[in-house]
Amino acid sequence: MSSIKELYNKGKTVLSCEIYPPKKEDEFANIYSKLDRLAEIKPDFVSVTYGAGGSNAGKAVEIADYAKNKAELEVVSHITSVGFSREKLTQGLDRFKQIGIDNILVLRGDRPKAMTDEQFNSRDFLHASDMAHFIREKGMDFTLLGACYPHKHPEALNEDEDVKNTKVKVQCGCDVLISQLFFENEYFYRLKDKLYALGVKTPISAGIMPVTSAKQLGTTVTLSGTTVPEELSSIISKHGDNPEEMRKYGIEYAIKQALDLKNKGVDGLHFYIMNKPELAKELMDAVK
Numbered sequence: 311m312s313s314i315k316e317l318y319n320k321g322k323t324v325l326s327c328e329i330y331p332p333k334k335e336d337e338f339a340n341i342y343s344k345l346d347r348l349a350e351i352k353p354d355f356v357s358v359t360y361g362a363g364g365s366n367a368g369k370a371v372e373i374a375d376y377a378k379n380k381a382e383l384e385v386v387s388h389i390t391s392v393g394f395s396r397e398k399l400t401q402g403l404d405r406f407k408q409i410g411i412d413n414i415l416v417l418r419g420d421r422p423k424a425m426t427d428e429q430f431n432s433r434d435f436l437h438a439s440d441m442a443h444f445i446r447e448k449g450m451d452f453t454l455l456g457a458c459y460p461h462k463h464p465e466a467l468n469e470d471e472d473v474k475n476t477k478v479k480v481q482c483g484c485d486v487l488i489s490q491l492f493f494e495n496e497y498f499y500r501l502k503d504k505l506y507a508l509g510v511k512t513p514i515s516a517g518i519m520p521v522t523s524a525k526q527l528g529t530t531v532t533l534s535g536t537t538v539p540e541e542l543s544s545i546i547s548k549h550g551d552n553p554e555e556m557r558k559y560g561i562e563y564a565i566k567q568a569l570d571l572k573n574k575g576v577d578g579l580h581f582y583i584m585n586k587p588e589l590a591k592e593l594m595d596a597v598k
């Protein structure tokens with residue numbers, strides 16, 4: 311079993327990045343060459359997202375299979391409780407085992423537009439922690455990861471409630487946490503301290519997303535509930551119209567964040583690279 315848990319015991323910052331199945335069919339062929347390129351860049355692992363509701367379920371498995379068995383990358387596969395009944399989860403995990411995936415990021419997922427509230431609320435697993443509990447109870451041999459939120463999850467009443475729920479996730483079997491993206495490291499340090507105070511000493515990888523175009527803020531960032539500090543918003547207002555400059559300064563900002571985290575002993579850095587291997591290379595070279 312190739313558990314990524316062991317990577318966190320080696321006294322170095324674990325470097326990883328996220329890949330998602332492309333939405334358009336014609337971009338799909340490209341993803342394999344991107345994985346080949348990532349294999350040369352050698353992150354400690356890649357995580358492959360899953361579209362809640364199952365829109366790209368098959369593709370996520372195909373990509374994980376290629377990443378693990380052709381590109382020979384270490385892989386974490388995401389699964390969401392939205393779209394996974396108990397039965398489907400068991401089948402899905404069996405399939406992951408068959409292709410050699412030993413690491414699963416358990417998530418609740420968000421309600422897809424096409425799903426009614428009633429359908430969303432009748433899922434078998436209400437929370438990621440319920441999935442972790444089910445997998446542990448069944449004795450399935452996976453390293454489990456869970457999500458955590460430096461700015462609290464948008465639906466949580468307050469930070470303390472969210473931190474307590476994150477602790478439940480760990481108690482139910484998550485071995486590693488990966489954070490939502492954030493642009494101000496203080497929020498991450500605060501989350502880590504609060505978890506530590508509750509006795510949660512699980513490794514946490516910090517989620518870093520370089521903002522390389524102004525329009526990113528309108529989509530991913532807004533959805534994540536993350537705040538944008540003055541320094542970053544002034545980079546965007548100054549360079550947002552110039553793609554080259556925006557890329558340069560956006561990456562510079564992310565590297566500054568990553569280096570500060572590394573110098574303060576972060577367990578891991580998880581880069582949201584928007585399927586761009588060269589971004590992974592620039593970020594990883596800068597922090598290695």
Ligand code: FAD
Nearest residue numbers: 359360362388417418419437438457463465466472475490
């Ligand atoms: P949960 O842990 O269930 O938390 C959701 C809310 O419920 C929070 O407010 C929390 O405080 C509360 N809560 C949690 N546990 C309990 C409990 N036991 N009792 C009571 N309340 C509880 N989405 C996708 O669709 N596909 C992906 O591949 C994907 N990858 C992601 C990767 C990372 C690293 C992150 C940070 C997010 C990802 N997401 C993905 C988004 C994620 O699905 C959403 O943020 C979703 O809204 C919450 O998922 P969760 O697993 O954190 O949910």
